[in-house]
Amino acid sequence: MKSILDVVNIGKSYAKTPAPGALFRSLLLNRPMPDADAFWAVRGVSFSLGRGESVGIIGRNGSGKSTLLQLICGVMPPSEGAVHHHGRIASLLELGAGFDPDFTGRENVFLNAALLGLSRTETEARFDEIAAFAEIGRFLDEPVKTYSSGMFVRLAFAVASHVEPDILIVDEALAVGDARFSAKCIKRIRHLREKGCTLLFVSHDVGIVRTLCDRAIWLDSGRMAAMGDVFTVTSRYMEFLFDDDETSLPEAAELRRPDEAVKALERAQAPISHWGSHVGLVRDWRFFASGRSGAGVAEYGDAVRIEVDFELPKAFDPASLAVSISVKDLKGTDLFVVSTADENKGLFSSRSGEATVIFDFVNRLTEGKYLLVIALEDRSIEAIQYFEYIEGAHYFSVSSAVRRFGIFNVPSVVAVK
Known part of the structure; x- marks a missing residue:
């Protein structure tokens, strides 16, 4: 199966800020500044996704999940490695990303759709469907800075999911809003998958990851701890959370064979x-x-x-x-x-x-x-x-x-x- 997304040894580093007074001491003593240590938020992550695949990304806070999605979306450049994709990417990352707070909801629909690659004519043809899905009524013509977080997510998800993306990337968006809208989003995601859309989904809710995804990637301290069948990987992750013992981390290669993992689960004794x-x-x-x-x-x-x-x-x-x-x-x-x-x-x-x-x-x-x-x-x-x-x-x-x-x-x- 030809891949639609290839992530190749991707990494992102940041220089650590020198200790307070380091510049003053270097000038006072006429010594060079000490080299800044690099902090790697993500490093050495590689995987490929085919059309219609669904992968959940799990890990504790600070494990590099959001950074990885931002690298894939092109929001920030990688320090090493590369991302290759074929087709339109639609993403829901940070709340409000791609929206102008002073524009109305209606104006932001056209703005965000244009950023995702739709022409004005295409957006006009889909506008009623987007507005109906978002369910924000008269607030569609109010500035989005007056919106609640739930209204914001409803509108953002409605736009991202109706531009018919080849790859949909969602970062914790379903955690905001009521249960009814979350169920509605899950139904929409399943519809997109049936049409061949590839899904990358980040959530702390293992139940939702298991519901929406076939495979899972477990990140720990910016590195891939495991990748494979969603049930196998999430089970190991939950066990790790309880033990909270880094020595129990599996080798990444252990769980990278999803077909074998499913077969092993079915015949397991x-x-x-x-x-x-x-x-x-x-x-x-x-x-x-x-x-x-x-x-x-x-x-x-x-x-x-x-x-x-x-x-x-x-x-x-x-x-x-x-x-x-x-x-x-x-x-x-x-x-x-x-x-x-x-x-x-x-x-x-x-x-x-x-x-x-x-x-x-x-x-x-x-x-x-x-x-x-x-x-x-x-x-x-x-x-x-x-x-x-x-x-x-x-x-x-x-x-x-x-x-x-x-x-x-x-x-x-x-x-x-």
């Missing part, structure tokens, strides 16, 4: 991700479908039982302990989650030592491939902490004698009167 502050508390687990232990296939309507054997962590309040399970698809999206904290809070208040938790439910998932997550959680504070997190404890498929639609089907009573 071991967890794809296993981490936590007290790994080893979960002693064993069992998956039953209609009484069949370790079943690899569950029928729609089967009675499913999951048993988890574990040791309660010592020196922790057992009342704050929760055991949770979730079922995910192979992109890592939670389809449903069940936790003792929600169903029977304080279940372990008077217990110590070892225990077994049993989860029973009826399988309402439609045909597909799924994986099981088991987690021991510390619910002592609002932000959940994990004693142990096992992603991919069991892999199974679902079959159904009747064709059903959606992700899962909730039994309902249908009547006519």
Whole structure:
């Protein structure tokens, strides 16, 4: 497949500011100024994207994500390496980039569209569609400096996504605004992808990255820590965030083969991700479908039982302990989650030592491939902490004698009167 974007050993460095008084001391002592050290915001990053591919860029604050996008867009020149692209790039980077705050929304639509390569005639033909998507009403003829951040993003995304770009680059834009507009943006991005648009997407929300992207690039301190199948890379990234141990960084080459990563996930017999502050508390687990232990296939309507054997962590309040399970698809999206904290809070208040938790439910998932997550959680504070997190404890498929639609089907009573 011919690439539409090639990033070749790209890097961006900045000279560090000399320490205060360095110039004065050099003049006073008649000595040369010390050489300024270089800070590399991004270095040694290389990858290629084909038409219609979708890649998420993840990493902690300061890892170089936004700098990399700016280099790709040409907002700043690289210190080394090169970027080659074929086709029109539309980007949503910093809030307000490409907009004049004193111009009205209407004027900025034409200005921004022109910057993205559209003629006035082309913009006029698409203007009504852009305005309808942005949903800012009468404020379209008000100066954009009066807009809220949400209105700003709605208008910017509407323009960028309606110029029919070959490459769409989005940097955290969906983090601003309400859930309804975010869902609308996701639907628009999927539509563009179906038409062959290539997507580069930066977000701290791993769930959205997994929803929109096929592959992921993990940046750490300006360098590529991993690239590959989105589920594999994001799982390793989440594990790294919890451990916060730089020695656990994988070699970049480890996860650069997306096809192999997907195949490995589908045939895996071991967890794809296993981490936590007290790994080893979960002693064993069992998956039953209609009484069949370790079943690899569950029928729609089967009675499913999951048993988890574990040791309660010592020196922790057992009342704050929760055991949770979730079922995910192979992109890592939670389809449903069940936790003792929600169903029977304080279940372990008077217990110590070892225990077994049993989860029973009826399988309402439609045909597909799924994986099981088991987690021991510390619910002592609002932000959940994990004693142990096992992603991919069991892999199974679902079959159904009747064709059903959606992700899962909730039994309902249908009547006519």
